[in-house]
Amino acid sequence: MLSTLISPGAGSGGIRVGGHDLADDPQAIRAAIGVTGQFSAVDGLITGEENMLLMADLHHLSRREGRRVAAELLERFDLVDAAKKPASTYSGGMKRRLDIAMTLVGSPRIIFLDEPTTGLDPRSRHTMWGIIRDLVSDGEGSAEExxxxxxxxxxxxxxxxxxxxxxxxxxxxxxxxxxxxxxxxxxxxxxxxxxxxxxxxxxxxxxxxxxxxxxxxxxxxxxxxxxxxxxxxxxxxxxxxxx
The missing domain is CATH 3.30.70 (Alpha-Beta Plaits)
Structure with a gap:
């Protein structure tokens, strides 16, 4: 509901996400958030880089800006070597990293992560939580803060x-x-x-x-x-x- 994927029901008045009212301004909320679902939304028929560029197009980034953002995120998530390969050949951990990288293309203020380590082996799970901790450190405060x-x-x-x-x-x-x-x-x-x-x-x-x-x-x-x-x-x- 908070990610606007389903309509709010009765009694949900006054809910705000990123400063925007859920009932009155869902489009502004969509512009402010990113969502990584429980299961990967990666398109396996195209390469990792093409998945990133597709997200850049959906966010209406220019061709130059889209390529810059895609390159930065592929490097940040250690996917440069696999960027030109079909995403269907990626391991579970690589697909999950690509999935989160795609979520970050639009520089969302708020990210919804639905069980981001589902199906990962212990090593990949450890790596993923490290990435998530890094994302938190760039945000509005740690759990202790x-x-x-x-x-x-x-x-x-x-x-x-x-x-x-x-x-x-x-x-x-x-x-x-x-x-x-x-x-x-x-x-x-x-x-x-x-x-x-x-x-x-x-x-x-x-x-x-x-x-x-x-x-x-x-x-x-x-x-x-x-x-x-x-x-x-x-x-x-x-x-x-x-x-």
Missing amino acids: LKRIVPGGHVKLRFTDPDAYRSAASALQEVTRDDETLSLQIPSDGSQRELRSILDWLDSADIEADELTVHTPDLDDVFFALTGSGVPARNNQPKEAVR
Whole structure:
């Protein structure tokens, strides 16, 4: 639906892709995205280079620009030696690389990848994920950078000694108390510097926490935050724990 291949149903109002409304401006969305399906869309009857030039024609690139873009992408995806050969002779990994290269011809802002490593052997799968990581590094941010923009990260301290719990709760600022479990939540981005600061403070105050856990937002949190859907109820299980 987000790639405009099927029509949005009821209740899909307000969905935007690349800044464009899905219902009102699907053509602008198509101009901004690229789609690599689960199964290769490579035409096996023509060469890899001809597949690339076909995509350049579909994107209305000039002949000169199309050849330049095709040559750059064939080199980037290590397909230069096979460029003049029929795509039907390519291995599964080569076809997949060509498929993604074809998707990039129009320099899309957003790329939809549907199981890009389906059917690949372990070596080809490793190579493909390397290519995808490179694409991400050229984009709007890594997974870790996305997680940092979502609020909700915190350090949780749990005590068994009520006196230690009360001392920590009264001394620490911006802390959320849970008197039933003798636990404190301190807002934190989970960085090593902040964690060290908390541990140093506990040492200087001669307060010992029985358990310390670090919670950082995951990509589910990012999705719900960016789509405005609200974070689903969960058990607040930490993504990383430090004793």
